[in-house]
Amino acid sequence: MRFSTLLKKPAEWMRTPGPESDIVMTSRVRLARNLVGHPFPGWARKEDRHLVMDAVRPALEELSEMKDSFSEEMTKLTAIEKQVLVERHLISREHAAKGRGCGTVMNRKQTISVMINEEDHLRMQAIRPGLQLLSAFRALDQIDTQLESELPYAFDHQYGYLTACPTNLGTGMRASAMLHLPGLVLSEQISQTIAGANKIGLAVRGLYGEGTEALANLFQISNQNTLGTKEEEIIAHLDRVISQLIANEKNARMKILEDRPTMMQDQIGRAYAVLKFAHIISSKEALNHLSMIRLGCDLGFIPEEEREAITVLLTEIQPAHLQISAKRKLSPEERDILRADIIRSSLNGLTPPDFTTILTERDNDDE
Numbered sequence: 001m002r003f004s005t006l007l008k009k010p011a012e013w014m015r016t017p018g019p020e021s022d023i024v025m026t027s028r029v030r031l032a033r034n035l036v037g038h039p040f041p042g043w044a045r046k047e048d049r050h051l052v053m054d055a056v057r058p059a060l061e062e063l064s065e066m067k068d069s070f071s072e073e074m075t076k077l078t079a080i081e082k083q084v085l086v087e088r089h090l091i092s093r094e095h096a097a098k099g100r101g102c103g104t105v106m107n108r109k110q111t112i113s114v115m116i117n118e119e120d121h122l123r124m125q126a127i128r129p130g131l132q133l134l135s136a137f138r139a140l141d142q143i144d145t146q147l148e149s150e151l152p153y154a155f156d157h158q159y160g161y162l163t164a165c166p167t168n169l170g171t172g173m174r175a176s177a178m179l180h181l182p183g184l185v186l187s188e189q190i191s192q193t194i195a196g197a198n199k200i201g202l203a204v205r206g207l208y209g210e211g212t213e214a215l216a217n218l219f220q221i222s223n224q225n226t227l228g229t230k231e232e233e234i235i236a237h238l239d240r241v242i243s244q245l246i247a248n249e250k251n252a253r254m255k256i257l258e259d260r261p262t263m264m265q266d267q268i269g270r271a272y273a274v275l276k277f278a279h280i281i282s283s284k285e286a287l288n289h290l291s292m293i294r295l296g297c298d299l300g301f302i303p304e305e306e307r308e309a310i311t312v313l314l315t316e317i318q319p320a321h322l323q324i325s326a327k328r329k330l331s332p333e334e335r336d337i338l339r340a341d342i343i344r345s346s347l348n349g350l351t352p353p354d355f356t357t358i359l360t361e362r363d364n365d366d367e
Contacts, residue, residue, distance in 0.1 A: 001070045001108060003081055007324060010312045011088055011110035011127075017308070018130020022298040023246050025178040025218065025311070026127050028089070029136040029235075031144055032163045032172040033122040036152040040164040041102070041117040049101025049117045056116050059150050060105045065112060065143060071105040074098045080329070083320035089127065091115055112143065119164045120172075122147075131242060133175050133235045141231070160227065170227030175235050177242050182217040182295045183252030186267065193248065194219075201225055202241060216287040216314060221245070253299065265355050268296040276347050280333070281340045286317055290343075293353075301353045313346055 009015075013026050034040060038052050053073070061071055074082065074095070082096040090113040091104055098117065106113035115123040126140040154162040160170035168174075184190045194204045203222050206214040221242060223234050256264050271292035274281070290310055297307040315321060317339045323330050326338060 001068050003070065003072070003077070005108075006070050006106075006110070007084070010315065011090075013111065013127050013129040014312050014315065015308055016129050018128060018132050020246055021130035022307075023180055023249050024131040024242065025180055026089075026129060027131055027133045027136050028125055028127045028176050028178070029133060029140050030123060030125040030174045030176075031140055032120040032161065032168045032174075033124070033144070033147075033151075034154040034162055034164070035121050036154045038121065041119060041121065042164055044101075044117070046100050052121050053101050053103055053116055055151065056122060057103060057105060059147055060114055063143060063146055065139075066105060066107050069105050069107050071103070073100075073103045075100055075102075080320050080323050084324055087315055087318045087320055092118060092123075094118060095123075112139065120168075131177060131239070131246075133177065133239055134232075137173075137175065137231060137235055167224070168226055170225075170229070171231050171234065173226055173231050173234060174222055175238050176220050176222030177238070179219050179221060179242070179245060179249070180217055180291065180294060181219055181245070181249050182291055183249045183256060185217050186256055186263075187252045189248070189252060190219075193245065197221060197241065197245075200241065202238070215284060216291040218291070253295070257299070264299075265353075268292050268299075268301055268353050269355070272296070272347070272353050275343050276352075278340045278343070280336045281343070282336055283318060283339065286339055286343060287314060290314055290317075296353050301355055303351050306350050309346060309350060313343065317342055 018024070018027075035052060035055065038044065039048055041049060044052075057071060060066055061069060077085075082091070085091045085104065086093055086096050088110065090106055090110060092115065095102065095104070095115045095118045102115075102117040104113065104115055111128065112124070112126050114125075124140055124143065126136040128136045128139075156162055161172035163169055163172055181190060181193070184193055197204050201224050203220075203224050205220040205222070206218075221238070223238055226234070271289035275286065275289050275293065290313055293302065294307060294310045296302040297304050297310065316325075319335055322335050322338050322342075325342075326334075330338065
């Protein structure tokens with residue numbers, strides 16, 4: 001599959017709703033694996049990385065799930081193409097900076113992706129829409145089992161799967177969910193929510209992982225410990241915490257609607273007006289306003305079926321996607337202009353926010 005084919009359709013998780021998808025954007029499970037007898041990528045020479053690539057890449061391409069996959073060495077991709085893969089959460093920012101002997105393989109649906117010679121020889125991930133951590137794990141576990149029958153994994157009976165970073169020892173698994181939490185942000189409860197998650201051994205990160213900003217009110221919640229705990233136990237614990245966060249977010253949204261309905265109307269209406277009429281807009285401003293439009297879909301002010309278009313826009317207005325669309329490198333101002341053009345065009349096909357029905361019903365309930 002060519003890179004151009006990969007770009008023709010948004011990833012399946014962008015187009016398909018899942019359980020609790022009004023709050024949980026995606027569920028993702030990642031496995032770290034290494035091969036016996038080969039130095040970890042951070043200590044490997046170019047020749048070592050090529051040996052790993054030559055062993056791993058054909059094994060991946062032969063899997064039934066990876067039929068007609070996109071498979072490429074990182075040096076064969078332009079800087080913008082690599083950044084597109086980062087924006088689609090298919091590779092890490094660190095992997096985008098890799099050179100010879102490093103590659104990536106992903107299926108046509110963009111639900112399974114594998115980085116070769118990132119921090120570990122293999123970084124495999126499965127991504128699903130909504131709250132589907134166990135489904136994502138089972139899909140990835142099947143691939144992992146097939147690969148383990150062909151590749152000599154580095155495994156120790158005491159420490160489990162051996163990894164470049166000691167925090168990944170054991171299962172080598174990171175499970176995470178991307179949550180849309182505007183209610184907790186608007187009600188100023190997000191800081192205590194993050195602190196509470198950290199206290200029970202979970203990590204809370206921004207849109208692109210560690211060290212990144214929580215744009216569009218999106219937060220990644222993931223496990224931190226992998227040693228001494230089974231995969232299903234890690235997922236069950238994360239599921240319980242996320243279910244509580246979902247309840248907290250829904251309560252925060254309803255509380256704002258009850259106590260400060262005009263503020264909620266203003267946030268959503270103002271976001272729609274800016275996006276509808278802006279002719280130049282930065283990525284950060286656009287993402288934060290689109291977050292409010294998505295909230296409007298969740299609350300019934302905008303038809304729920306239009307949420308998909310907003311979810312796709314969250315990715316397609318980012319810098320590398322804009323430059324791929326324009327087929328040339330753009331200056332920051334040119335990107336801001338094109339972003340505004342794309343958003344205005346998209347909103348022409350969407351229904352404007354309508355606050356009358358729901359707020360009238362709520363007023364009637366109060367009488």
